[in-house]
Amino acid sequence: MEKHFLEGKMAGKPEFRAEPWYNPYGDCIEYQLVDEAFVADRVDELLTIYRSVLDNRPIGFQIKGVQAIIRKFGWEGLVVASEAGAGQVRSVSVVALLLAAYETGPMTLGRRRAYAAVMDSSPKHHTIPADDLVPA
């Protein structure tokens, strides 16, 4: 494989991190359990499951249209508030976002199974700071 075009421009030591994060350029939340190449298994307009190209097992997911979900459902029901130091930190629950995304589409068996599988695989208490959810 050829030399990376960004070689020498990166700092820090690479270390895979399995945590959900907000991608501001795509207005989506991404989560990947293992560091492997994946193929997209699109469930609907809001959810895509990532399957390992090595053995087809689900290894992550993408929630699209985060701003649209927030506009539709409001912060209430999505936000988990917690105390941090002197102030209050608002964070968005990834599972609450998944539930909201599910409510947005038709209640079919296929969708229910896919969303249930994703919720089973996602960390139950993962949240993303609300202040991070700003599209670029």
Added chain:
Amino acid sequence: MSGGVTNLADDFSCKTIDPNNPHGPRVDAIFPGDLTLRYWKYSPVRYWNLIAAKFVLEHPQRVFYGVREYNEGGWCYTARPAEWYVKENVVAAFPKNMVLAVYLNPNMRVYLCRAEFAAKDDPMCPVDWQNRYRGLVWKSTS
């Protein structure tokens, strides 16, 4: 960007087909510095597959517009690289039944690169492309 990634890396641009004027001069597609830095630090396989993403942008076979229902605009460029990373330090031939899709937002910022199963009617298109995208902007004739 979330997750403690600060924007220390510079944006990187490469030339690609202008989706608004496919037969005109090529334009810049931008890999945002904070996104590539996140990949470098936390998703090494994605970082290394930016090589394949750059190949797709420089040698696209199909370009689609209207890639999201809930976000206006955006583009999807597809092609088939010869190889890619499947695990850290493990390079393999790119699967014959897949196509690599690189997604750009309306500001021509790359935000995602991933494999998609190829459509049966056109192996350079992602499966169900007729329903997923608003349309095909450009198709390679080579």
